[in-house]
Amino acid sequence: MKQIESRDNALFKSFVRAANGKSRNQAWLEGVHLCQAWLQHGATPPQFAVFDTSRVDQSVEIQALYRAVPDQSKVLLASGLMKKLDQVEKGQGVGFIVAPPAAVIPEHIKETVLWLDRVQDPGNMGTLFRTAAAAGVGSVYCSTGCAAAWSPKVLRSAQGAHFSLTIHENCDLQALFNRLEVPLAAMTLQGSVSLYQAKLPHHIAWLAGNEGQGILPALEAIAQLKVYIPQASDIESLNVAAATAICLFEHRRRFLSGE
Amino acid sequence: MKQIESRDNALFKSFVRAANGKSRNQAWLEGVHLCQAWLQHGATPPQFAVFDTSRVDQSVEIQALYRAVPDQSKVLLASGLMKKLDQVEKGQGVGFIVAPPAAVIPEHIKETVLWLDRVQDPGNMGTLFRTAAAAGVGSVYCSTGCAAAWSPKVLRSAQGAHFSLTIHENCDLQALFNRLEVPLAAMTLQGSVSLYQAKLPHHIAWLAGNEGQGILPALEAIAQLKVYIPQASDIESLNVAAATAICLFEHRRRFLSGE
Numbered sequence: 477m478k479q480i481e482s483r484d485n486a487l488f489k490s491f492v493r494a495a496n497g498k499s500r501n502q503a504w505l506e507g508v509h510l511c512q513a514w515l516q517h518g519a520t521p522p523q524f525a526v527f528d529t530s531r532v533d534q535s536v537e538i539q540a541l542y543r544a545v546p547d548q549s550k551v552l553l554a555s556g557l558m559k560k561l562d563q564v565e566k567g568q569g570v571g572f573i574v575a576p577p578a579a580v581i582p583e584h585i586k587e588t589v590l591w592l593d594r595v596q597d598p599g600n601m602g603t604l605f606r607t608a609a610a611a612g613v614g615s616v617y618c619s620t621g622c623a624a625a626w627s628p629k630v631l632r633s634a635q636g637a638h639f640s641l642t643i644h645e646n647c648d649l650q651a652l653f654n655r656l657e658v659p660l661a662a663m664t665l666q667g668s669v670s671l672y673q674a675k676l677p678h679h680i681a682w683l684a685g686n687e688g689q690g691i692l693p694a695l696e697a698i699a700q701l702k703v704y705i706p707q708a709s710d711i712e713s714l715n716v717a718a719a720t721a722i723c724l725f726e727h728r729r730r731f732l733s734g735e
Numbered sequence: 736m737k738q739i740e741s742r743d744n745a746l747f748k749s750f751v752r753a754a755n756g757k758s759r760n761q762a763w764l765e766g767v768h769l770c771q772a773w774l775q776h777g778a779t780p781p782q783f784a785v786f787d788t789s790r791v792d793q794s795v796e797i798q799a800l801y802r803a804v805p806d807q808s809k810v811l812l813a814s815g816l817m818k819k820l821d822q823v824e825k826g827q828g829v830g831f832i833v834a835p836p837a838a839v840i841p842e843h844i845k846e847t848v849l850w851l852d853r854v855q856d857p858g859n860m861g862t863l864f865r866t867a868a869a870a871g872v873g874s875v876y877c878s879t880g881c882a883a884a885w886s887p888k889v890l891r892s893a894q895g896a897h898f899s900l901t902i903h904e905n906c907d908l909q910a911l912f913n914r915l916e917v918p919l920a921a922m923t924l925q926g927s928v929s930l931y932q933a934k935l936p937h938h939i940a941w942l943a944g945n946e947g948q949g950i951l952p953a954l955e956a957i958a959q960l961k962v963y964i965p966q967a968s969d970i971e972s973l974n975v976a977a978a979t980a981i982c983l984f985e986h987r988r989r990f991l992s993g994e
Binding site: 513599603606607609610611612633635636637640672705706707708710711712713714715717718719721722725726728729732 | 772858862865866868869870871892894895896899931964965966967969970971972973974976977978980981984985987988991
């Protein structure tokens with residue numbers, strides 16, 4: 477177990493970098509829920525389990541986390557230092573430093589996956605991860621230009637979905653098209669087929685695009701399927717995370733019911 | 736037309752209050768898109784159309800807005816002042832001050848509506864508005880405890896959906912239940928019926944709850960229908976805005992196809 481008293485401590489400084497999303501190899505899981513989710517799903521203990529000294533005994537959940545992690549991972553922060561790591565206004569006094577799991581892209585992509593093309597808003601990214609996990613989609617491929625998947629805002633918005641998914645970052649989606657053995661379905665505003673009339677294969681690669689610009693034209697052009705969601709006329713399009721939820725669950729509905 | 740040079744100007748100070756969500760009677764519509772949407776849907780010109788003097792000629796869109804509003808609404812801000820109103824990092828140099836439309840709750844609620852119980856996150860609120868508008872739902876009822884509907888963050892996230900909806904704020908939803916002439920359908924984690932098996936009437940009041948706590952038990956208890964979304968097991972529940980998108984569009988799908 478380590479104790480840190482000074483903000484000049486080198487280890488503490490590395491935590492600050494991770495908490496600000498400035499570390500390539502370390503992510504900061506802030507708060508009880510994300511730490512619990514990591515332990516529930518994660519194969520390895522956290523690199524560091526960081527506790528506010530003055531608040532370890534404050535709640536049953538924090539005590540349980542404290543007991544669940546090995547002693548050599550534990551770091552006790554002197555009061556005041558935790559505030560430097562908190563990304564939310566009222567931090568809970570606990571967080572894990574973890575290495576994002578390495579993800580190897582398979583040679584052949586044969587299952588239902590979600591492809592994200594330059595989704596920029598961290599809240600949208602996190603919601604998309606959460607929706608994919610809930611829909612039973614196991615892998616998400618994020619293009620270069622997407623928000624950093626393991627940044628604190630994306631982690632917070634995904635509520636632990638990261639640990640149920642295989643997340644591939646900085647993908648060249650056009651190059652990966654060759655590995656795709658399931659049809660690529662672009663969600664577009666002006667698709668050729670209504671989602672509700674489209675024939676959806678059991679395994680499919682869903683493709684969602686940037687909030688403002690949509691899907692890169694070159695990528696949309698190679699998609700075998702283009703679907704739109706029939707919505708009220710003269711109305712602004714749906715948010716990308718809402719549109720994706722509708723498509724993923726329409727797909728799920730069909731195969732749940734054996735339709 | 737007015738010109739404001741000083742940050743001590745009383746009118747400018749009132750703009751700052753509105754831009755910070757601190758005004759009860761005025762909302763700040765920031766950026767080209769929201770201003771265009773207001774003009775497209777709004778019955779009245781904005782109270783004030785605020786332009787950064789140095790940027791009026793910077794884009795065709797801003798010039799068009801400048802021409803579209805009456806002279807007495809126009810306010811030109813000296814450079815530097817606009818930054819005090821910008822809620823996003825790179826403001827566009829234009830915004831409208833408007834009075835949120837007054838909404839009178841009907842004696843009898845007979846159409847499909849969306850009820851929100853203490854939805855706290857402004858991004859979720861805005862996405863919910865955007866989804867409701869896209870699904871053709873005309874009215875949203877927000878309980879006391881919801882994020883302020885006309886705050887800048889909710890406006891930004893809703894992308895203009897406010898102007899296609901009738902938005903009721905600070906509602907006592909339990910008291911309003913008496914006015915409801917359509918079934919109230921609570922979206923819950925452990926509902927009694929799967930969304931995909933539920934009989935959904937043509938007109939329905941969808942009820943979504945708080946991000947952490949869900950729907951108030953007393954309110955859930957009076958709902959005629961409780962539906963859950965069948966999702967992958969052992970996975971964190973869906974985000975409230977994603978879950979609502981799935982329900983609203985499943986409902987829309989059924990009546991689009993005449994099912």
